Amino acid sequence: MSVVIDRSIDIGEFVPQPDDDMIICRCEEITKGEIRKAVHDGMWTMTEIRRYLRTGMGLCQGQTCSRLVKGIVARELAINPNELEPATARSPMRPTEMKVLGKEVS
Amino acid sequence: MDRYEVIVVGAGPSGLSAAIEAAKRGLKVIVFDENDKPGGQLFKQIHKFFGSKEHHAKIRGFRIGEELLKEADEVGVKVELGATVIGLYSDKEVSVRIGDTIKHYKGDTVIVATGAAENMVTFPGWTLPGVIGAGAAQTMMNIHGIQPGKKVLMLGSGNVGLVVSFQLLQAGCEVVALVDAAPKIGGYGVHAAKVARCGVPFFLSHTIKEAHGTDYLTGVTINEVDDKFRPIEGTEKFFEVDTICMAVGLSPMSQLLKMAGCKMEDNPKRGGQVPIVDEYGETSVSGVFAAGDVSGIEEASSAMIEGKMAGVCVCGYLGYISEEEMQSEIQKLETDLDSLRQGMFAPKNRGKLIEKTEEGIDISINLLKKGFVADDEIERFPGVVHKVGIHPVMECTQNIPCNPCQDACSKGCISIGNNITCLPFIKEESKCVNCGMCVASCSGQAIFLVDEDCGDGTATITLPYEFLPLPEVGDKGFGLSRNGEKLCEAEVVSVKSMKAFDHTNLVTMKVPKEYAMKARFFKCS
Numbered sequence: 187m188s189v190v191i192d193r194s195i196d197i198g199e200f201v202p203q204p205d206d207d208m209i210i211c212r213c214e215e216i217t218k219g220e221i222r223k224a225v226h227d228g229m230w231t232m233t234e235i236r237r238y239l240r241t242g243m244g245l246c247q248g249q250t251c252s253r254l255v256k257g258i259v260a261r262e263l264a265i266n267p268n269e270l271e272p273a274t275a276r277s278p279m280r281p282t283e284m285k286v287l288g289k290e291v292s
Numbered sequence: 293m294d295r296y297e298v299i300v301v302g303a304g305p306s307g308l309s310a311a312i313e314a315a316k317r318g319l320k321v322i323v324f325d326e327n328d329k330p331g332g333q334l335f336k337q338i339h340k341f342f343g344s345k346e347h348h349a350k351i352r353g354f355r356i357g358e359e360l361l362k363e364a365d366e367v368g369v370k371v372e373l374g375a376t377v378i379g380l381y382s383d384k385e386v387s388v389r390i391g392d393t394i395k396h397y398k399g400d401t402v403i404v405a406t407g408a409a410e411n412m413v414t415f416p417g418w419t420l421p422g423v424i425g426a427g428a429a430q431t432m433m434n435i436h437g438i439q440p441g442k443k444v445l446m447l448g449s450g451n452v453g454l455v456v457s458f459q460l461l462q463a464g465c466e467v468v469a470l471v472d473a474a475p476k477i478g479g480y481g482v483h484a485a486k487v488a489r490c491g492v493p494f495f496l497s498h499t500i501k502e503a504h505g506t507d508y509l510t511g512v513t514i515n516e517v518d519d520k521f522r523p524i525e526g527t528e529k530f531f532e533v534d535t536i537c538m539a540v541g542l543s544p545m546s547q548l549l550k551m552a553g554c555k556m557e558d559n560p561k562r563g564g565q566v567p568i569v570d571e572y573g574e575t576s577v578s579g580v581f582a583a584g585d586v587s588g589i590e591e592a593s594s595a596m597i598e599g600k601m602a603g604v605c606v607c608g609y610l611g612y613i614s615e616e617e618m619q620s621e622i623q624k625l626e627t628d629l630d631s632l633r634q635g636m637f638a639p640k641n642r643g644k645l646i647e648k649t650e651e652g653i654d655i656s657i658n659l660l661k662k663g664f665v666a667d668d669e670i671e672r673f674p675g676v677v678h679k680v681g682i683h684p685v686m687e688c689t690q691n692i693p694c695n696p697c698q699d700a701c702s703k704g705c706i707s708i709g710n711n712i713t714c715l716p717f718i719k720e721e722s723k724c725v726n727c728g729m730c731v732a733s734c735s736g737q738a739i740f741l742v743d744e745d746c747g748d749g750t751a752t753i754t755l756p757y758e759f760l761p762l763p764e765v766g767d768k769g770f771g772l773s774r775n776g777e778k779l780c781e782a783e784v785v786s787v788k789s790m791k792a793f794d795h796t797n798l799v800t801m802k803v804p805k806e807y808a809m810k811a812r813f814f815k816c817s
Contacts, residue, residue: 208418212419267558
């Protein structure tokens with residue numbers, strides 16, 4: 187299911203857009219422009235974007251923005267969003283304080 | 293580490309249904325839900341459901357939730373609330389946050405029924421306080437009893453957008469507009485019609501250009517879009533609002549399944565990232581099942597059946613029932629599910645342009661564009677007939693799997709025909725006794741009792757009324773058209789509220805007889 191993206195294709199220069207300052211990931215306050223620039227910096231997968239910008243790593247864990255970010259990245263790469271593999275899913279699924287995470291009971 | 297034969301994640305319609313099926317066959321079941329109350333979205337659903345008797349038709353969603361909880365309790369399902377599953381591992385181990393601790397559980401089988409999350413769309417100002425999801429509005433109104441705002445614009449004309457718009461009206465909010473970028477209304481026509489007759493304007497092929505405000509939302513500008521969804525200049529319209537509700541679809545919350553190593557696919561028809569499941573709802577990881585919206589966005593009735601299937605399948609998987617028994621149970625449920633997935637709005641018809649009903653009647657274009665059937669279109673549907681004396685007028689114009697009306701009439705006036713999706717019609721020889729049961733039973737509020745000529749130049753129209761305060765006999769006001777415009781003077785001549793009506797009150801108004809087939813709502817002056 188993972189789609190290998192040919193990294194040698196030319197996606198052109200970053201062209202500023204009027205709504206680049208619009209916030210997309212509210213939890214981490216990442217704008218549309220930052221996401222688009224990240225693609226031009228070479229971040230072509232959702233996992234790379236997430237590690238580079240922290241989109242979807244805040245309080246809501248991407249519940250609101252992951253679909254939006256995916257759409258922006260796909261448009262920048264001129265591919266269908268379905269071709270982008272979503273970022274890795276791992277525990278904890280919901281934001282959990284370290285003091286709770288470390289308090290395992292049997 | 294505690295061990296259970298079945299671990300269910302999510303206590304919504306599908307999770308609870310699954311748990312009940314498993315527990316009543318003797319399996320040790322635990323259900324986790326991160327919320328403080330069980331029932332998932334069911335307890336927000338105050339409208340009557342569609343379907344047949346077997347699908348809880350004409351029962352309000354929250355009542356179905358209450359029934360499910362009672363049943364779960366009776367068969368010994370353990371429901372752990374405030375319990376967030378934070379991890380699901382391939383060996384069917386789950387870690388759960390309960391209070392300030394993490395507990396681990398091992399399941400012989402796991403049923404993931406985590407449901408879905410609301411989608412958002414972006415526009416300048418979308419992060420302003422006051423821009424919320426339609427589900428959030430529903431939670432505020434129907435769980436906590438507070439108005440989300442005073443003046444609301446709804447974005448999205450699917451069933452969620454339509455149902456929540458109606459609920460906003462019921463909660464006393466003003467809905468200034470219902471907006472959708474699509475060229476036609478996505479949800480049931482009857483849901484749209486009951487919003488339209490309250491006077492809410494529909495703007496199809498429109499989208500939000502900008503939300504205004506600095507600290508909070510104060511207004512919104514919409515504009516028309518062309519067939520490629522590009523804004524058309526000069527079509528801007530401004531509305532003063534304090535709330536924008538977004539009902540722009542749902543995405544499955546399938547991350548737990550991905551984490552467990554289930555094979556996933558991106559399937560736009562199912563709403564996004566979903567597990568690949570077999571006909572029983574089993575994922576690629578043996579013993580891990582998915583049911584409900586997490587495996588493809590549908591609605592609560594089908595989620596409950598999918599849940600039951602998963603419940604039956606784990607019984608078979610663990611050897612509690614024989615293969616034959618499992619197959620026969622599954623077959624019954626599949627037939628059930630098939631009957632729900634019929635009609636114009638069936639999953640297989642998504643995105644298709646349907647121009648005619650199953651009966652070969654042209655669909656009302658006005659209904660798809662404006663939310664109501666135009667006066668010159670309504671007469672072509674089989675439920676709309678003229679008769680001497682009181683008789684039902686059924687403004688049911690789309691094929692949806694629903695039939696409570698035919699059982700509602702003790703005189704047998706109403707028939708659906710052979711197929712549950714067929715449009716209802718009046719039997720020729722039948723005699724209406726004005727009991728009003730059909731009016732109250734229609735989940736789409738599309739049935740009216742009309743006496744077209746009372747002999748004194750007036751007509752009476754009995755309509756379903758779900759607003760408070762109720763009008764009183766003698767109240768004077770206006771008869772509203774199907775799009776909520778004031779048509780004529782009207783006087784309330786009867787108000788009926790019976791237990792059997794289940795909070796759908798029957799208001800009868802007297803209007804000049806030329807409006808008998810035009811006036812469909814009452815507004816006090």
